[in-house]
Amino acid sequence: MNRRDSIKAIGLSAISATALLEACKSGTTEAAASSGTGNHPVADTTGRQDFEIARDKTLVGERFFDAKEMATIAMLADIIIPRDEKSGSATDAGVPAFIEFIVKDEPQxxxxxxxxxxxxxxxxxDRWGKDFVGCTPEQRIEVLNDIAYPFKAGPGMQPGVTFFNKMRELTAIGFFTSKMGIEDLGYKGNSPGKWEGVPPEVLKRYGL
Amino acid sequence: MQLIQSSTVYDVVIIGSGAGGGMSGYVLANAGVKVLMLEAGPFFDPAKDSQQLKWSYQSPRRGGNATRPMGDFDAAYGGWQIDGEPYTQKEGSEFQWFRSRMLGGRTNHWARIALRMGPKDLKCRTNYGVGDDWPVTYDEIKSFYDRVDRLIGVYGSMEGLENDPDGIFLPPPQPRLNELFVKKAATGLGIPVIAGRGSVLTAPLPGNSDRQACFFCGQCNRSCKIYGDFSSSSCLVIPAMKTGNLTVVTNAVVREILTDKEGLASGVSYINKDDMQEYRVKAKTVILAASTCESARILLNSKSARHPNGLANSSNAVGKYLHDSTQGGGAAVLPQLLDRPRFNEDGVGSLHLYAPWWLDSKKQGFTRGYHLEIFGGMFMPGYGGYFGFEGAIVPYLNGYLPGADGKTKPAGGFGLALKNDYRRLYGTMAGVGCHGASTAREDNYCEIDPTVVDKYGIPVLRFRYKWNSDDVAQAKHMQETAQAIIKGMGGIPLGVPAGPETNYGLDKPGKGIHEVGTIRMGDDAKKAPLNKWGQAHDCKNLFVTDGSVFTQQSEKNPTWTILALAMRTTEYLIDQRKKQNI
Incomplete structure (x- = not known):
């Protein structure tokens, strides 16, 4: 595969992922009801339609993942987005709770x-006689290395690649749309002001 | 179930509160006429109900689109599908119908792109050899465009282009960084790029103290709490209510327009969603502005002895000539913007830059043109909405872009390096959206599905819409232009150019949400339901003021023309009342 073809391939993958997500998001089937409690903060109801408020309440009151699944999600999320000098980790930003909510909101x-x-x-x-959480940190990284690089992964690893793509995407969305993640990215907007164009020093830097 | 008949006879009953109905209500109420407005959705006042300035994390789905197709903060109540109110298709048609059930309709979330049609556009047959000429000229409607500009406000730049007429403009907003790269590349290809034209108050609107100037949050699609942009709710209906002459009934789903023995409109029948009872109101005149397809549906469902195939439909043209914009485009990541500087570049929630159609269509192998809507910048990270978080593509692109150390690593990954890739790629996306003119055709239409009713028992619409070779040729050109611009910017395209099997990326009909033409104007009553004033040929006290009246669209987004024509039609109605012709 030459560079041109590679770019086509990633373009296709990226767009397929997005298109798929888009197609799936239009579905509104109800999440299967199960017992348990939600821990999601109640959203500001300004401008919300009655059916939306009721739907959110229902979803928050349901639980999809069991405790063991949540523990695995939390561990994976922090491996995907760990803490560093600039910001906290995925679990610091509440990513597991977001994933628990979004799978009920988008049941696909x-x-x-x-x-x-x-x-x-x-x-x-199969490899070590223990589940993911029970493995050593080195073993966890070893198995993730086999599924985290879509263009390098072996054929037998494809189900893992598919899962990890989704897990990574939901983790990234959960982290970078949180208060911590938005601050990390350095987004400066959403505050009333006067837009007077790109600062002159930036224009100069890019030769515009 | 009860049938509740009101004894009041209103001067005018208006069906719908969007751009057309809102303008009609505004003009009539200010002229002292007693008006009743029926709206199928709830009351909506952007000052109270907008979700402006909410952060992504104030939505449990982070702005995702489980209940709103354009994201959790988008103002539109409704969407491509509404529970209990289906529509159907025939002959493999895939028409997509976006409905907003709320005061102000789709104007609460539209992109505020406010373009006038040009003199050549209104004489399509004469100038391009396809479609039909409108029964009006640009000169006949220019003064209405001018008055809409002054009443509502629009920014832009004076360009003196023949078929893209200038208006009375507020100053245009400055472009975002990414958009300047698009402009540079487009200019390099010989495509003139000018300031966008949008209905946002970039400066205070002279003579209007109810609305404040824009504070540049870039969130027009959420509707504006300070009325800094145009929504029919905030700028027309609510001010009209303050005159005391306009009464609004919300959650009123119109079943049909009632007629008397002479075939004249005598009232309207509707269901009130709050109590689910059936209501009938009497009117001396009816204005229909329920949106292009809904208005056609109401007329087709308003059958009587005098109007056996639907009201005002002796031409048999109601529902036909349905046409939406063609839509295409392309997006890219700009590698030169990796680790770009951060600053507040929200700007306005409308167009900063655009390129009006710049070529001679005849030399391109298709008949009509399209324009470029340029976008890009650092948007609030969120899930869903118009601009999704770039996160979905980062684990693919990070295999093709060298890291800060200059080295390239395999695509994908996890951990600190991946976390840093998200930061590096944030705010690097840019692209163009293309909207083009499609020709109105008799065989693209909506009609009543004889077998299906909605939850109110009202027969629903069935669509038949196919793009033709002319539309596809235009889409091919759009795609080539978008790819050439991406190449010119040195961008990495997000998506493989589509081939002929997918019409070169041409979106499904309806997705442009610029559908018009189902109750067209025309001088010949045998061919068109409305005369040049938007008055039904068959029913002189019935007027139509939404996008359905378009004889033929252009590549200009239709809202500004709907507003200008609604003002003109409503003033004609007032004049006819004075002359006791209706």
Missing amino acids: HQLPMRGGLRWLDMECL
Whole structure:
């Protein structure tokens, strides 16, 4: 595959992922009801339609992932987005709670997430006789290295690649749309002001 | 269930509160006419109901689109599908119908792109050899465009282009950094790029103290709490209510327009969603402005002995000539913007830069043109909405872009290096959206589905819409232009150019949300339902003021023309009342 073809391939993958997400998001099937409690903060209801307020309340009151699945999600999320000198980790930003909510909000994620978590545990069990959480940090990195690089992964690892793509995307969304993540990215807007164009020193830097 | 008949006879009943209905209500109320407005959705006042300035994390879905197709903060109540109010298709058609059920309709979330149609656009048959000429000229409607500019406000730059007429402009906003790269590349290809034209108050609107100037949050699609942009709710309907002459009934879904023995409009029948009872109101005159397709549906469902195939439909043209913009484009990541400087570049929530159609269509192998809407910048990171978080593409692109150390690593990954890749790529996206003119055709239409009713028992619309070779040729050109611009910027395209099997990326009909033409104007009553004043040929006390009246669209987004024509039609109605012709 030459460079041109590679770019086409990534373009395709990126767009497919986005298009798929877009297509799936239009679905509104109800999440399967299960017992448990949610821990999501109640959203500001300004401008919300009654059915939306009721729907959010229902979703927050349901639980999809069990405790073991949540523990695996939390561990994976912090491996994907760890703490560094600039900001905290995925769990510091509440990513597992976001993932628990979004799979109920967009139920098309439920099966791939549940099945993917199980696939990961089985892969670890086959290799080391323990599930993912029970593995050593080195073992966890070893198995993730086999599924985290879509263009390098072997054919037998494809189910893991599919799962990790989704897990990584949901983690990134959860982190970078949180208060911590938005501050990390350095987004400066959403505050009333006067827009007078790109600062002159920036224009100069880019020769514009 | 009860049938509740009101004894009041209103001077005018208006169906719909969007751009057309809102303008009609505003003009009538200010002329002292007693008006009743029926709106199918709830009351909506942007000052109270806008989700402006909410952060992504104030939404449990972070702005995602589980209940709103354009994101959790988007102002539109409704979407491509509404529970209990279906529409159907025939012959493999895939028309997409976006409905907003709320005061102000789709004007609460539109992109505020405010373009006038040009003199050549209004004489399409004469100038381009396709479609039909409007029964009006640009000179006949220019003064209405001018008055809409002054009443509502629009920014832009004076350019003196023949078919892209200038207006009375507020100063245009400065472009964002990414948009300047697009402009540079487009200019290099010989495409003149000018300031956008948008209905946002970049400066105070002279003579209007109810609205404040824009504070540049870039969130026009959420509607504006300070009325800094145009929504029909904030700028027309609510001010009209303050005159005391306009009464609004919300959650009123119109079933049909009632007629008397002579075939004249006598009132309107509707369902009140709050109590689910059936209501009938009497009117001396009816203005229909429920949106292009909904208005056609109402007329087709308003059958009587005098109007056996629907009201005002002796021409048999109601529902036909449905046409939406063609839509295409392309987006890219700009490698030169990796680790770009951060500053507040929200700007306005409308167009900063655009390129009006710049070529001679005949030499391009298709008949009509399209324009470029330029976008890019550092948007609030969020899930869904117009600009999704770039996060979905980072683990693919990071294999092609050298890191801060100059080395390239395999795509994907996790950990600190990946975390840093998200930072590096944030705010590097730019691109162009293309909107083009499609020709109105008799065989693209909506009609009543004879077998399906909605939850109120009202027969629903069935669509038949196919792009033709002319539309596809235009889409091919759009895509080539977008790719050439991306190449010119040195951008990495997000997506592979589509081939002929997918019409070169041409979006499904309806996705432009510029559908018009179903109750067209025309001098010949045998061919068009409305005369040049928007008055039904078959029913002199029935007027239409939404996008359905378009004889033929252009590549200009239709809202500004809807407003100008609604003002003109409503003033004609007032004049006819005075002359006791209706």
